[in-house]
Amino acid sequence: MNTIxxxxxSFSGVARIKTIVIAGGAGFVGSHxxxxxxxxxxxxxxxxxxxxxxxxxxxxxxxxHDFRFVLHDVTAPLALDGPVxxxxxxxxxxxxxxxxxxxxxxxxxxxxxxxxxxxxxxxxGAKVLLSSTSEVYGDPExxxxxxxxxxxxxxxxxxxxxxxGKRAAETLFWEYGAHxxxxxxxxxxxxxxxxxxxxxxxxxxxxxxxxxLRGQDLTIYGNGSQTRSFCYxxxxxxxxxxxxxxxxxxxxxxxxxxEFTMLELARKVLDKTGASVGLINQPLPxxxxxxxxxxxxxxxxxxxxxxxxALDQGLDLTIRWFWSVLNAQSVEARVS
Amino acid sequence: MNTIxxxxxSFSGVARIKTIVIAGGAGFVGSHxxxxxxxxxxxxxxxxxxxxxxxxxxxxxxxxHDFRFVLHDVTAPLALDGPVxxxxxxxxxxxxxxxxxxxxxxxxxxxxxxxxxxxxxxxxGAKVLLSSTSEVYGDPExxxxxxxxxxxxxxxxxxxxxxxGKRAAETLFWEYGAHxxxxxxxxxxxxxxxxxxxxxxxxxxxxxxxxxLRGQDLTIYGNGSQTRSFCYxxxxxxxxxxxxxxxxxxxxxxxxxxEFTMLELARKVLDKTGASVGLINQPLPxxxxxxxxxxxxxxxxxxxxxxxxALDQGLDLTIRWFWSVLNAQSVEARVS
Numbered sequence: 001m002n003t004i005x006x007x008x009x010s011f012s013g014v015a016r017i018k019t020i021v022i023a024g025g026a027g028f029v030g031s032h033x034x035x036x037x038x039x040x041x042x043x044x045x046x047x048x049x050x051x052x053x054x055x056x057x058x059x060x061x062x063x064x065h066d067f068r069f070v071l072h073d074v075t076a077p078l079a080l081d082g083p084v085x086x087x088x089x090x091x092x093x094x095x096x097x098x099x100x101x102x103x104x105x106x107x108x109x110x111x112x113x114x115x116x117x118x119x120x121x122x123x124x125g126a127k128v129l130l131s132s133t134s135e136v137y138g139d140p141e142x143x144x145x146x147x148x149x150x151x152x153x154x155x156x157x158x159x160x161x162x163x164x165g166k167r168a169a170e171t172l173f174w175e176y177g178a179h180x181x182x183x184x185x186x187x188x189x190x191x192x193x194x195x196x197x198x199x200x201x202x203x204x205x206x207x208x209x210x211x212x213l214r215g216q217d218l219t220i221y222g223n224g225s226q227t228r229s230f231c232y233x234x235x236x237x238x239x240x241x242x243x244x245x246x247x248x249x250x251x252x253x254x255x256x257x258x259e260f261t262m263l264e265l266a267r268k269v270l271d272k273t274g275a276s277v278g279l280i281n282q283p284l285p286x287x288x289x290x291x292x293x294x295x296x297x298x299x300x301x302x303x304x305x306x307x308x309x310a311l312d313q314g315l316d317l318t319i320r321w322f323w324s325v326l327n328a329q330s331v332e333a334r335v336s
Numbered sequence: 337m338n339t340i341x342x343x344x345x346s347f348s349g350v351a352r353i354k355t356i357v358i359a360g361g362a363g364f365v366g367s368h369x370x371x372x373x374x375x376x377x378x379x380x381x382x383x384x385x386x387x388x389x390x391x392x393x394x395x396x397x398x399x400x401h402d403f404r405f406v407l408h409d410v411t412a413p414l415a416l417d418g419p420v421x422x423x424x425x426x427x428x429x430x431x432x433x434x435x436x437x438x439x440x441x442x443x444x445x446x447x448x449x450x451x452x453x454x455x456x457x458x459x460x461g462a463k464v465l466l467s468s469t470s471e472v473y474g475d476p477e478x479x480x481x482x483x484x485x486x487x488x489x490x491x492x493x494x495x496x497x498x499x500x501g502k503r504a505a506e507t508l509f510w511e512y513g514a515h516x517x518x519x520x521x522x523x524x525x526x527x528x529x530x531x532x533x534x535x536x537x538x539x540x541x542x543x544x545x546x547x548x549l550r551g552q553d554l555t556i557y558g559n560g561s562q563t564r565s566f567c568y569x570x571x572x573x574x575x576x577x578x579x580x581x582x583x584x585x586x587x588x589x590x591x592x593x594x595e596f597t598m599l600e601l602a603r604k605v606l607d608k609t610g611a612s613v614g615l616i617n618q619p620l621p622x623x624x625x626x627x628x629x630x631x632x633x634x635x636x637x638x639x640x641x642x643x644x645x646a647l648d649q650g651l652d653l654t655i656r657w658f659w660s661v662l663n664a665q666s667v668e669a670r671v672s
Contacts, residue, residue: 174492
């Protein structure tokens with residue numbers, strides 16, 4: 001459990017404490033935002049339906065007097081008392097096997113969720129940030145994806161409920177920003193990893209680490225030459241906060257442009273965990289992107305932001321966290 | 337006013353009368369579908385909010401005993417008594433200046449409208465067809481657009497409320513078809529023209545004809561070299577009915593691949609109307625597609641469909657219709 005130090009933020013000597021709503025606040029990225037803002041002395045309203053988010057992720061915050069948890073599904077309108085200054089819309093799992101379990105709900109989380117949080121922002125005069133995704137680029141035909149690239153998304157396929165849902169959410173954010181005077185922000189988040197990823201999330205970093213720590217062979221989809229870039233969670237949180245603080249309404253990529261093949265990542269995980277396991281191959285899933293790498297020049301220019309944590313360092317931190325989680329699980333299993 | 341002849345359709349000697357719901361049935365395409373089905377002896381339920389559709393378009397049908405008009409906005413769930421066999425979702429104007437008047441409603445017409453009609457289809461065991469659009473290809477980078485092309489759509493621009501709304505609607509149709517057992521159809525409709533286009537629709541065929549008949553200069557956006565292909569309404573209606581009768585759930589292009597530049601079209605309209613007016617240039621609107629031309633090989637293969645009406649013939653019919661409408665308007669103006 002993390003210790004929370006309350007440091008009220010100070011601007012020109014005057015503390016400005018904000019009320020910040022984090023939709024999806026019990027999820028991987030959302031819970032890190034909650035923790036960061038509580039540590040900065042802000043009031044946090046964490047809204048989550050706990051479909052994929054977990055109370056464990058916010059366990060250290062639940063008792064804090066500035067932290068409030070609201071069990072709510074953002075597909076329904078959200079009413080909150082009192083002022084709200086900022087809203088982070090982090091709702092909707094980014095894990096394909098999980099969002100494909102109920103694709104219509106996934107889609108509605110993206111679209112109705114966006115609309116409900118935009119309406120809350122409009123009613124409260126709050127700023128509102130959308131966690132969009134590199135998935136809006138689909139299976140990109142260009143090796144470095146800039147925000148002007150319009151993507152290569154299949155509207156009629158197993159990833160569409162999420163990809164098209166997020167594209168549609170961007171459109172809603174753009175409309176509210178351009179025509180309804182709402183202070184909107186759109187972050188296109190690329191692959192992110194770190195503590196609090198779900199062990200069964202189904203994405204490559206957690207898959208590899210969990211398999212290695214469990215002594216299982218690492219699953220490589222396709223021939224393993226497809227590439228991804230991985231951003232450590234703390235870097236992403238810095239980027240999201242910098243984007244909210246800016247006045248940029250058009251989409252901004254947030255991610256780490258260092259690119260690795262799946263085989264390179266697998267070798268790193270095997271080296272670091274010391275696992276003596278092999279690799280097994282599985283067919284590439286339909287519509288799986290062959291490459292993903294953010295052009296972050298807009299983020300650098302507009303926000304002065306760039307990721308700082310190298311993959312080796314971030315993997316060490318993540319492996320350590322997974323090790324403690326899996327250890328605790330196996331202790332629980334032995335005790336019960 | 338058209339005379340309606342009731343010819344009950346016959347299959348293997350047995351008449352099979354269907355109840356067919358046409359959402360957007362008082363619009364340009366929808367009203368032609370209504371008329372066709374009434375002429376074939378079916379029961380038609382025309383659902384329209386009359387936002388851009390018009391009672392004039394269905395004036396000849398309103399008194400027919402097999403025709404029922406329901407004033408309803410498809411963004412709200414639709415409950416209908418009795419059996420329904422087929423649903424055509426033609427709701428949402430395709431005219432940019434009109435759909436941009438209330439972009440959030442446009443978006444919701446596409447997405448909530450799709451969901452509500454899909455739910456009606458599921459509840460009734462009906463087949464349901466989405467009028468999607470070539471706009472899902474955005475500003476295409478390939479000269480002949482096939483259904484596998486994933487498009488070039490800007491999620492954050494003035495056309496996005498319609499383009500991304502329709503992409504999202506396709507995803508909903510795909511999901512209901514793939515996972516919920518609904519008999520879904522997706523027609524990607526390219527530029528269509530003919531009688532009952534609104535004189536102020538803002539699209540190029542109606543713009544040119546109305547300007548020519550009013551003795552005004554024809555407005556050319558950009559340099560007039562951008563191309564479009566134009567499908568006559570009767571051909572489109574044939575294609576939609578053939579698609580509904582098929583069992584194809586993936587998107588099918590419906591359009592006429594004969595391609596013309598805006599300048600070529602302008603010259604044809606000037607020739608046919610005999611208008612002695614000139615051309616005036618205006619800047620190209622943002623995100624205006626430079627080219628649009630359907631690859632209709634899937635429609636040919638799956639439906640045995642191809643358009644039959646050449647542009648010269650269709651323009652003659654359309655000009656005659658606009659001439660009578662504008663004449664009637666000017667008579668009304670003189671009388672009132």
